[in-house]
Amino acid sequence: MSLLDVENIHSYYGKSHVLEGVSLSVDTGELVTLLGRNGAGKTTTLRSIAGVVQPKAGSVKFNDQEMIGREIHRIARAGIALVPEHRGIFALLTVEENLKIAVRDGWWKLTDVYDLFPRLFERRRNGGNALSGGEQQMLAIARALLNNPKLLILDEPTEGLAPVIVDEIVRVLIDIKRTGMSVLLVEQNLAVCEKLADRHYVLEQGRIAYSGSAADFAADRSVRDRYLALSA
Amino acid sequence: MLNLYLFQILNGLGLGMIYFLISVGLTIIFGLLNFVNFAHGAFFMIGCYLCYALLQVTGQFWLALVLGPLIVGALAWGAEKVLIRRIYHLPHTFHILVTVGVALILQETAVIVWGPVGKSIPIPDALQGVVLMGKFAYPKYRLFLILFSAVIGFLLWLLLERTRFGALVRAGSESTEMVSLLGTNIYKLFSLTFALGVGLAGLAGVLSGPIRGAQPFMGPEVLGIAFVVVVIGGMGSFSGALVGGLLIGLVQSLMTTIWPEGASLMIYGAMAAVILLRPYGLFGRA
Numbered sequence: 001m002s003l004l005d006v007e008n009i010h011s012y013y014g015k016s017h018v019l020e021g022v023s024l025s026v027d028t029g030e031l032v033t034l035l036g037r038n039g040a041g042k043t044t045t046l047r048s049i050a051g052v053v054q055p056k057a058g059s060v061k062f063n064d065q066e067m068i069g070r071e072i073h074r075i076a077r078a079g080i081a082l083v084p085e086h087r088g089i090f091a092l093l094t095v096e097e098n099l100k101i102a103v104r105d106g107w108w109k110l111t112d113v114y115d116l117f118p119r120l121f122e123r124r125r126n127g128g129n130a131l132s133g134g135e136q137q138m139l140a141i142a143r144a145l146l147n148n149p150k151l152l153i154l155d156e157p158t159e160g161l162a163p164v165i166v167d168e169i170v171r172v173l174i175d176i177k178r179t180g181m182s183v184l185l186v187e188q189n190l191a192v193c194e195k196l197a198d199r200h201y202v203l204e205q206g207r208i209a210y211s212g213s214a215a216d217f218a219a220d221r222s223v224r225d226r227y228l229a230l231s232a
Numbered sequence: 233m234l235n236l237y238l239f240q241i242l243n244g245l246g247l248g249m250i251y252f253l254i255s256v257g258l259t260i261i262f263g264l265l266n267f268v269n270f271a272h273g274a275f276f277m278i279g280c281y282l283c284y285a286l287l288q289v290t291g292q293f294w295l296a297l298v299l300g301p302l303i304v305g306a307l308a309w310g311a312e313k314v315l316i317r318r319i320y321h322l323p324h325t326f327h328i329l330v331t332v333g334v335a336l337i338l339q340e341t342a343v344i345v346w347g348p349v350g351k352s353i354p355i356p357d358a359l360q361g362v363v364l365m366g367k368f369a370y371p372k373y374r375l376f377l378i379l380f381s382a383v384i385g386f387l388l389w390l391l392l393e394r395t396r397f398g399a400l401v402r403a404g405s406e407s408t409e410m411v412s413l414l415g416t417n418i419y420k421l422f423s424l425t426f427a428l429g430v431g432l433a434g435l436a437g438v439l440s441g442p443i444r445g446a447q448p449f450m451g452p453e454v455l456g457i458a459f460v461v462v463v464i465g466g467m468g469s470f471s472g473a474l475v476g477g478l479l480i481g482l483v484q485s486l487m488t489t490i491w492p493e494g495a496s497l498m499i500y501g502a503m504a505a506v507i508l509l510r511p512y513g514l515f516g517r518a
Contacts, residue, residue, distance in 0.1 A: 076415035088410035089405040
């Protein structure tokens with residue numbers, strides 16, 4: 001039994017069948033990436049796990065408990081934190097308020113995330129609308145940590161960020177992983193994925209087309225040519 | 233002459249604070265729940281009648297001032313659980329249809345319980361008489377109303393701007409999905425906010441009882457003015473409800489001295505002027 005066991009889920013947007021039987025798992029302490037071209041169903045997979053999209057079939061087991069059919073906030077409280085692609089920073093709230101509304105009992109405290117992202121401490125009184133893209137991403141990750149999840153799910157955290165900032169995010173993700181946090185990561189930047197991941201999945205047209213360890217994936221250049229070349 | 237204007241300005245402030253209390257509830261509900269509550273005026277009316285009834289039973293205005301809003305808030309909380317939450321996902325026209333129905337139920341209930349003719353409500357003993365400021369005399373109760381509403385407004389501001397609940401309400405007005413993803417039960421937040429917003433209308437009803445009495449058909453007029461205030465101030469804005477409420481209160485009050493026939497007209501004139509200059513209201517966001 002893994003921490004997260006996604007078993008053959010089918011999800012729809014209206015009538016369009018986006019996920020056609022996706023299965024994947026994440027073990028405790030593992031960092032797993034989900035790769036694939038645009039439109040392959042990566043974001044939908046993450047949203048199905050977090051309960052934003054309700055899969056019509058299959059199962060999402062977390063800590064051996066079924067998550068499908070639960071409300072979003074109950075899934076979050078079970079220990080799954082999703083940082084969406086649009087980051088979801090509240091513009092009307094200050095940086096500190098954005099963080100404080102997420103605080104739940106556990107290991108991560110406000111001072112811990114300020115240590116992790118000193119920039120956020122400097123900007124704690126600023127409005128959420130006054131942040132750069134990189135700062136928004138840091139805030140989104142810090143906020144998810146304060147929820148004290150067992151599984152952190154990130155949807156393209158480095159998208160649209162300058163290389164310096166990408167390096168900083170990668171450094172932080174390595175630190176977070178060292179704390180024993182399990183992470184499921186969707187990321188277009190292959191270099192980032194290879195620095196971080198224990199295992200990879202490749203999604204293609206709503207199905208898992210490939211799965212393998214970081215070493216296997218690095219050795220098998222044909223996988224990226226077949227499934228990822230266009231998105232690089 | 234100057235004293236007359238001062239008198240009307242103070243009256244306008246009092247009226248404006250009542251409008252603020254009604255509208256701020258409407259605007260918070262709209263901001264977080266994106267819900268149009270046409271029963272808001274009817275809940276205000278119930279507040280007026282509760283002031284009357286609680287005074288009859290207990291003889292204590294202060295008890296009415298505490299219990300009245302709580303009862304109205306509890307009614308709203310129940311209505312939200314049973315009915316309102318089932319229609320959030322529907323278009324605004326359905327919100328209007330259902331809440332107009334709720335308003336009619338409340339109105340007819342008031343007619344059955346208290347009769348179709350209005351009731352007048354005595355000014356509490358402690359607040360009878362006038363306050364003298366030099367040569368200028370002003371009714372004690374009306375002065376109390378201005379100060380008490382200001383205190384409530386300040387406490388409400390603290391609640392919305394300085395507490396976790398307030399931060400969640402503001403966050404929810406931007407994205408309910410993201411608030412849920414952070415583990416907050418958005419349905420509970422909706423119920424509480426709806427009860428709070430409607431409870432404020434109930435408080436406004438209790439407060440204005442001793443001045444204008446209670447009539448079963450006062451709801452629609454009050455609702456109309458509350459919407460004017462919300463449109464002037466900007467949907468979902470606390471400051472907008474305050475400034476809009478005071479503006480309409482002052483316009484209405486001064487006009488009754490300057491041009492009584494045009495008092496209602498000028499309210500809508502003020503709204504039209506604001507919409508022309510700032511389509512989203514004084515403090516509104518696009």
